[in-house]
Amino acid sequence: MAPGKSRVRPHLSGESGVRPGKSGVRPDVPHTVSTEARRRSRKVGSDPTFSGSVVSKPTPWLQTLRLDLREFVPADVEDIVRLDADPRVMKYIADGRVHSREETLALFPRILRYPRLYVDLGIWRASRRDTGAFIGWFSLKYAGKSSDIEIGYRLLPDAWGLGFATEGAAAMRDYGFDDLGLGRIIGVTHPGNRASQHVLRKVGMVDEGWGRYYDTRLRLFAIESGA
Numbered sequence: 001m002a003p004g005k006s007r008v009r010p011h012l013s014g015e016s017g018v019r020p021g022k023s024g025v026r027p028d029v030p031h032t033v034s035t036e037a038r039r040r041s042r043k044v045g046s047d048p049t050f051s052g053s054v055v056s057k058p059t060p061w062l063q064t065l066r067l068d069l070r071e072f073v074p075a076d077v078e079d080i081v082r083l084d085a086d087p088r089v090m091k092y093i094a095d096g097r098v099h100s101r102e103e104t105l106a107l108f109p110r111i112l113r114y115p116r117l118y119v120d121l122g123i124w125r126a127s128r129r130d131t132g133a134f135i136g137w138f139s140l141k142y143a144g145k146s147s148d149i150e151i152g153y154r155l156l157p158d159a160w161g162l163g164f165a166t167e168g169a170a171a172m173r174d175y176g177f178d179d180l181g182l183g184r185i186i187g188v189t190h191p192g193n194r195a196s197q198h199v200l201r202k203v204g205m206v207d208e209g210w211g212r213y214y215d216t217r218l219r220l221f222a223i224e225s226g227a
């Protein structure tokens with residue numbers, strides 16, 4: 001694929017429930033954030049990290065009360081190596097296997113590429129605003145090969161139990177509805193992942209039973225715009 005070209009984006013073309021009158025917003029173009037979205041979380045500007053070949057200090061793309069979210073840059077790879085090597089973190093992800101350093105190094109470029117393939121969607125690095133410490137990531141992206149858009153998150157155990165997952169997931173929900181104009185957002189979890197299911201409920205999602213995503217039968221949660 002030629003540099004700068006993105007794939008077809010049904011979430012921006014009306015095939016995936018885009019609200020009439022709203023268009024998608026590009027992270028690299030300043031845009032208006034609705035009052036409601038501003039109340040809940042604060043977009044803090046574009047990320048200049050990838051502008052041309054100039055690499056500058058990554059800046060937060062979105063802030064919540066306690067979290068900074070920004071795009072990943074190549075230098076962040078060790079954060080993901082650490083996250084995906086922890087068996088507590090990976091227990092309910094795919095087959096529950098941790099990723100070796102080599103596996104993460106091979107997978108990491110996909111995270112970097114995602115927002116360039118699917119404008120407005122992506123996986124954002126999360127850090128605490130008080131200490132600056134990396135805590136994990138939040139995502140708003142297609143659920144596997146489906147046309148459904150899902151909220152995802154993966155946090156280091158040190159950051160569990162503090163409400164960070166709920167705070168970040170709520171920001172993803174608000175971004176998806178208020179800025180992208182999505183009509184529906186889902187969340188899928190391993191049936192045993194009660195903490196994650198609780199997070200999805202806390203951000204207003206409804207249990208829709210079972211769904212098939214990532215070639216796996218998973219618990220499906222969803223929220224409609226305006227719910």
Ligand SMILES: CC(C)(COP(=O)(O)OP(=O)(O)OC[C@H]1O[C@@H](n2cnc3c(N)ncnc32)[C@H](O)[C@@H]1OP(=O)(O)O)[C@@H](O)C(=O)NCCC(=O)NCCS
Pocket residue numbers: 088089090092093153154155156159160161162163164165166167188189190193194195196198199
């Ligand atoms: C799932 C995960 C993101 C939750 O993070 P977190 O920061 O602890 O989440 P929060 O603190 O915002 O909320 C968790 C809620 O679940 C509850 N909870 C925790 N463990 C639970 C369990 N085993 N059963 C039921 N509820 C549980 C917590 O009490 C809390 O609810 P409360 O605020 O009403 O008390 C975190 O455990 C994680 O990153 N796990 C590894 C990766 C992962 O599984 N990602 C999700 C893939 S679908």
